[in-house]
Amino acid sequence: MRRTFDVEKTCPGTAARAGFITTAHGVVPTPAFMPVGSQATVKALTPDDLKDLGAAMVLCNAYHLYLRPGDDVVGDLGGLHRFMGWDGPILTDSGGYQVFSLASLRRVDDSGVVFRSHIDGSEHSLTPEGAVRLQQRLGADIIMVLDECPSYTRERKPVVRAMERTLRWAEKCLAAHRRRDQQLFGIVQGGVFADLRRQSAASLTSLDFPGYAIGGLCLGETKKETLAMVEETVAALPVDRPRYLMGVGSPEDLVENVDRGVDLFDSALPTRTARNGALFTGGGRVNISRAEFKSLDRAIDAGCDCYTCRGFSAAYLHHLFRSRELLAYRLATIHNLRFIMRLMERIRTAIVEGGYAEFRREFLAGYRTTDEDVRLAQKQRWLERSARVRDEGHCPEDPGVVA
Amino acid sequence: MRRTFDVEKTCPGTAARAGFITTAHGVVPTPAFMPVGSQATVKALTPDDLKDLGAAMVLCNAYHLYLRPGDDVVGDLGGLHRFMGWDGPILTDSGGYQVFSLASLRRVDDSGVVFRSHIDGSEHSLTPEGAVRLQQRLGADIIMVLDECPSYTRERKPVVRAMERTLRWAEKCLAAHRRRDQQLFGIVQGGVFADLRRQSAASLTSLDFPGYAIGGLCLGETKKETLAMVEETVAALPVDRPRYLMGVGSPEDLVENVDRGVDLFDSALPTRTARNGALFTGGGRVNISRAEFKSLDRAIDAGCDCYTCRGFSAAYLHHLFRSRELLAYRLATIHNLRFIMRLMERIRTAIVEGGYAEFRREFLAGYRTTDEDVRLAQKQRWLERSARVRDEGHCPEDPGVVA
Numbered sequence: 001m002r003r004t005f006d007v008e009k010t011c012p013g014t015a016a017r018a019g020f021i022t023t024a025h026g027v028v029p030t031p032a033f034m035p036v037g038s039q040a041t042v043k044a045l046t047p048d049d050l051k052d053l054g055a056a057m058v059l060c061n062a063y064h065l066y067l068r069p070g071d072d073v074v075g076d077l078g079g080l081h082r083f084m085g086w087d088g089p090i091l092t093d094s095g096g097y098q099v100f101s102l103a104s105l106r107r108v109d110d111s112g113v114v115f116r117s118h119i120d121g122s123e124h125s126l127t128p129e130g131a132v133r134l135q136q137r138l139g140a141d142i143i144m145v146l147d148e149c150p151s152y153t154r155e156r157k158p159v160v161r162a163m164e165r166t167l168r169w170a171e172k173c174l175a176a177h178r179r180r181d182q183q184l185f186g187i188v189q190g191g192v193f194a195d196l197r198r199q200s201a202a203s204l205t206s207l208d209f210p211g212y213a214i215g216g217l218c219l220g221e222t223k224k225e226t227l228a229m230v231e232e233t234v235a236a237l238p239v240d241r242p243r244y245l246m247g248v249g250s251p252e253d254l255v256e257n258v259d260r261g262v263d264l265f266d267s268a269l270p271t272r273t274a275r276n277g278a279l280f281t282g283g284g285r286v287n288i289s290r291a292e293f294k295s296l297d298r299a300i301d302a303g304c305d306c307y308t309c310r311g312f313s314a315a316y317l318h319h320l321f322r323s324r325e326l327l328a329y330r331l332a333t334i335h336n337l338r339f340i341m342r343l344m345e346r347i348r349t350a351i352v353e354g355g356y357a358e359f360r361r362e363f364l365a366g367y368r369t370t371d372e373d374v375r376l377a378q379k380q381r382w383l384e385r386s387a388r389v390r391d392e393g394h395c396p397e398d399p400g401v402v403a
Numbered sequence: 404m405r406r407t408f409d410v411e412k413t414c415p416g417t418a419a420r421a422g423f424i425t426t427a428h429g430v431v432p433t434p435a436f437m438p439v440g441s442q443a444t445v446k447a448l449t450p451d452d453l454k455d456l457g458a459a460m461v462l463c464n465a466y467h468l469y470l471r472p473g474d475d476v477v478g479d480l481g482g483l484h485r486f487m488g489w490d491g492p493i494l495t496d497s498g499g500y501q502v503f504s505l506a507s508l509r510r511v512d513d514s515g516v517v518f519r520s521h522i523d524g525s526e527h528s529l530t531p532e533g534a535v536r537l538q539q540r541l542g543a544d545i546i547m548v549l550d551e552c553p554s555y556t557r558e559r560k561p562v563v564r565a566m567e568r569t570l571r572w573a574e575k576c577l578a579a580h581r582r583r584d585q586q587l588f589g590i591v592q593g594g595v596f597a598d599l600r601r602q603s604a605a606s607l608t609s610l611d612f613p614g615y616a617i618g619g620l621c622l623g624e625t626k627k628e629t630l631a632m633v634e635e636t637v638a639a640l641p642v643d644r645p646r647y648l649m650g651v652g653s654p655e656d657l658v659e660n661v662d663r664g665v666d667l668f669d670s671a672l673p674t675r676t677a678r679n680g681a682l683f684t685g686g687g688r689v690n691i692s693r694a695e696f697k698s699l700d701r702a703i704d705a706g707c708d709c710y711t712c713r714g715f716s717a718a719y720l721h722h723l724f725r726s727r728e729l730l731a732y733r734l735a736t737i738h739n740l741r742f743i744m745r746l747m748e749r750i751r752t753a754i755v756e757g758g759y760a761e762f763r764r765e766f767l768a769g770y771r772t773t774d775e776d777v778r779l780a781q782k783q784r785w786l787e788r789s790a791r792v793r794d795e796g797h798c799p800e801d802p803g804v805v806a
Contacts, residue, residue: 039728069721073722077716078700083719084719085715297481313486315476316480316486325444
């Protein structure tokens, strides 16, 4: 297998490292954050916007694209890059997580899953081999194995079962994978059980994937548990392969998990919160709809170099949100993503210069994080909403603007 | 009064003319179409987008901005140009039309109107002098007198009354106007009565405005009536002042009214229909959500040079609309507005080259216009929707996406 990951530097006193992932559509400097474009579009942004704010790789979702417009349509149109007008690196998630969270699950066994579409209730099946073929048709640069992703639980039995099945599926995915221009990543499961995490990582490592994802976290466990599981998993993964923590994207979580040796992240959080008017600043998240911003004649974040902060006052953004104007969502998304991109740039520089421990300390001292209780309550609402969606047949990502 | 309008050329055999309106923020080549940004934003677009697609002047609405965020807020932030980040020419409508259509009207007499906000039902009053002061605080380059704009009717009496009141209000507006960097335009009323149109135009002309608008049309009368009234009005207006037909913006209507000597237009139609997936092409309007576009691997309009047509297939746009993705509204708006801007550029070139009659004939032969009955039914639904909004307190412009 050709070499696709290089570690440039590991920061003394931390597990943080700077590197490069080489793909068929370009090189991704790591640690990197991928904006989420489930349906072949990062909500409210064009590919040019993404370039401008410094995104290196975007994430799309095979589950969403299989259902609509169909992987056959995307394939016939020349693949995902051409379809969405993005010529940089793309990673597709296999859809495992979505099948187990968004869709209505009918049956799961070693051969695969049968589920009902969240869009129209139609029945579909997905096998490990089918998930690879689907992602080969879409044509992303990095694709993911199909994994069984159980809900958060303190019960050991369902987690063991899902972990073991994910491993068997990983073998099948690897055997089915044909496109040499794509990298297939394995996914570590194991819930909040340290020994299961280590076992999953070791078994997957023996299959020799070009990269490994850490799945099944941030699903309701405490932040302390998340970090502990990341530490266990990273310790059991090879140093010469990139480590991708799925679904993580708050500024404080990025900083903490880079510290533990994670190289790659994705999350809808920066873009979803942006559409709700929650904007990142150096001091923490602020809600732009609050009255205090009505007449504020300065950028929302003094230190920001994004298009939004360069051209518009907090008062104008406040007005757009209060008036529910479409431009609000675009300007807010640009700002939040640029905030994250700039954070990743600063993180990488600190690692290369050997000062990551200090950077982390300083960032966390200045950034007021969302209270743990509030955070878990928000997460719970979001998961319940997904469950409702599953039952009622709407997609929470669908309207673009999520209340 | 300094000269602010120059006619470059009038096309032989037609009343079509090419000219320039000079404003404090730049020169507007005419005939010109103004994109509508009622709430200080053209829905889904940034000022950069507007520049890129060739817009010279945008329209904002004093009624909307008075209610939210307030003309005091906009004034304190340095005026409308700075507030919305647009340094080109701006025209504000006085809000007369909105008070009579969108708001819930409480009382109208010669001193002004008392109305209830469509946003929260709060009571407000607007006088002719107040409308000018309000627009002075907003700071647009061209501002409009307060006019009484009655609904479409074949009854003569209410139209006479509104026309006469509009004239008295025009005198008061002129007397109240102070800012020398702004041009105040008069508004001709008179419904579908030729003699009233002539009388209104003649009386206003005697007040010597730097420009004249034709108001109170496209409110439910037939297209034939609209054109007849425009002809009557234009004949009674001075040749050395720009003529602005309010609320007109379909491609065929632009072509027909330029032919009759109109210089300036505004309409929410190109942007509103874009958000509904109705896209202009050289052959007429198409609905991008229709199944025929699902796999179409070419731009929606072969002849178009817009960002959308240069970068994305009809199939991708179809997917974005079917998925209700926010990017759909932006890409569609860019296309429809660029279509109109390109049309205006071609119109102007044809006039300057002396071939407008032929251009008009060729364009109308190739462009399938919306059927008259369909058009009137659509208009009726829109007006009824506005009335419902008035009663229920929602604004049809509010959600950005209008069904």
